Amino acid sequence: MGLFDDSKRQNIFLNPIALDYDYQPKLILYRENQQHFIANCIKPLLNDRNGKNLFIHGKPGIGKTVATRHVLKELEENTDILPMYINCWKKNTGHKIILEICNYIDYRFTMNKSTEEIIDNISPILNKKCCVICLDEADKIDNYDIIYTLLEDVFRKTVILITNNKEWIVKLDSRIKSRLNPELMEFKPYNYDETLGILKERISYAFLPNIFSSKALELIAKKTFEIGDLRTGVYLLKECGDAAELKNKNRIEENEANEAMNKLDEFKTKNDDDLKEDLNEILMLIKNNNNKSSSELFDIYGKGSYKTFKRRLDELEKNKFISMKEVHLGAGGRQYIISYGSLKKLDEF
Numbered sequence: 001m002g003l004f005d006d007s008k009r010q011n012i013f014l015n016p017i018a019l020d021y022d023y024q025p026k027l028i029l030y031r032e033n034q035q036h037f038i039a040n041c042i043k044p045l046l047n048d049r050n051g052k053n054l055f056i057h058g059k060p061g062i063g064k065t066v067a068t069r070h071v072l073k074e075l076e077e078n079t080d081i082l083p084m085y086i087n088c089w090k091k092n093t094g095h096k097i098i099l100e101i102c103n104y105i106d107y108r109f110t111m112n113k114s115t116e117e118i119i120d121n122i123s124p125i126l127n128k129k130c131c132v133i134c135l136d137e138a139d140k141i142d143n144y145d146i147i148y149t150l151l152e153d154v155f156r157k158t159v160i161l162i163t164n165n166k167e168w169i170v171k172l173d174s175r176i177k178s179r180l181n182p183e184l185m186e187f188k189p190y191n192y193d194e195t196l197g198i199l200k201e202r203i204s205y206a207f208l209p210n211i212f213s214s215k216a217l218e219l220i221a222k223k224t225f226e227i228g229d230l231r232t233g234v235y236l237l238k239e240c241g242d243a244a245e246l247k248n249k250n251r252i253e254e255n256e257a258n259e260a261m262n263k264l265d266e267f268k269t270k271n272d273d274d275l276k277e278d279l280n281e282i283l284m285l286i287k288n289n290n291n292k293s294s295s296e297l298f299d300i301y302g303k304g305s306y307k308t309f310k311r312r313l314d315e316l317e318k319n320k321f322i323s324m325k326e327v328h329l330g331a332g333g334r335q336y337i338i339s340y341g342s343l344k345k346l347d348e349f
C-alpha cells in the first residue's frame with residue numbers, strides 16, 4: 001500500500017469546518033439573555049438615537065465572541081445599522097482598527113494617510129448612518145486613544161468592548177471612561193448540562209449521525225466542564241475525529257476520547273513543577289521588564305537556548321498571560337515586544 005493511499009478511509013465527518021476555532025455556529029445555546037441585553041443596548045439606534053455602550057467580560061472560551069457576533073449578524077441582516085466587529089488581538093493599533101473600519105464602509109483612499117487624516121475623512125461617512133463598533137479583546141490595543149476618538153467623532157453608535165480582564169475598564173483613562181459610561185455584563189461559565197448541550201449540538205454539525213458514542217461525549221463534556229473552556233471542548237471533538245480517522249474507524253468511542261484527552265494531559269504533565277517554575281520565572285521577568293523585546297528579555301534571563309525561551313513565551317501567550325507583538329528590527333530580523341497582559345495566575349494553568 002502506498003504511503004498516501006486513502007482508499008480505505010472511513011468517512012466520519014459531515015462538516016469538519018464546524019470544528020474550526022473561528023466557526024460561527026447557527027445556534028448559540030444558553031446565551032439568550034446576554035444576546036437580549038446586547039440587543040437592548042443597540043435598540044435606541046433603530047430610532048436614530050444614540051445607543052448605549054457596553055463592556056462585556058468573562059473567562060476565556062465561554063461564548064462572549066460567538067454570542068456577540070450572532071447579534072451583529074442579525075443586526076446586519078435585519079436593519080440598516082452598520083455592525084463592525086474588530087478583533088484587537090489581530091488589529092492592535094489605532095491605525096489598523098481604522099483601516100478595518102474603512103473596509104467595512106468600503107473607503108479605499110487610505111494610502112500614505114495618517115490615522116487622524118483617515119478619521120477626518122471617514123467620520124462624515126460614518127455619521128450618515130448608525131453603527132455598532134465591537135472591539136473584541138480590547139485590552140490588546142496598544143494605545144487606547146482610538147477608543148476616545150471613536151467615542152468623540154462617531155455620533156450615533158454603540159461601542160462594545162470585550163475582554164477577559166474585568167479590571168481593565170477600571171484602569172482606563174478617565175476621559176475615556178466618562179465618555180464611554182458603559183453598561184456592564186459578565187458572562188458566567190457554563191454548567192455541566194450546558195457544556196454537554198453545546199458539544200452535542202456541535203457534534204451534530206460536524207460528524208455524520210451515530211459516529212460519536214454517548215460515552216465518548218460524556219467523557220469530553222466532563223473534561224470540558226472541568227476546564228471551563230468550550231474552545232478546549234471543540235478542540236477535543238476534533239482530536240477524537242482525527243484519532244478515529246487515523247484508525248479507519250467509523251465510530252468514536254471511549255478510546256478515542258481518552259486519546260484526545262491525553263493530548264491535553266501531555267500538555268499538563270509538561271506542566272510539572274520544573275516547567276511551572278520556569279514559566280513562573282519568565283512571567284515574573286516579563287512583569288518586571290514590561291514591553292521589552294524577546295531578545296532583551298532572553299539576555300536578562302540568561303539560561304538555555306533562545307528557541308526554548310521562545311517556546312515558553314508562546315505558551316504564556318497562548319494562555320493569555322502575556323501578549324506578543326511582532327516587530328522588525330532591521331538586520332536583527334523578527335523580534336517580539338512582550339507585554340505582561342493578564343491577571344491570570346500560574347496556578348490557573
Ligand SMILES: Nc1ncnc2c1ncn2[C@@H]1O[C@H](COP(=O)(O)OP(=O)(O)OP(=O)(O)O)[C@@H](O)[C@H]1O
Nearest residue numbers: 025028029059060061062063064065066198230231
Ligand atoms: N453557547 C454556545 N453555543 C455554541 N457554541 C459555543 C457557545 N459558547 C461557546 N461556544 C464555542 O466555544 C468556543 C469559544 O467561544 P468564544 O470564542 O465565544 O469564547 P470567548 O468567551 O470569546 O473566549 P475568549 O475570551 O478566549 O475570547 C467557540 O468555538 C464557540 O463556537
Ligand SMILES: [Mg+2]
Nearest residue numbers: 064065066136
Ligand atoms: Mg473571544
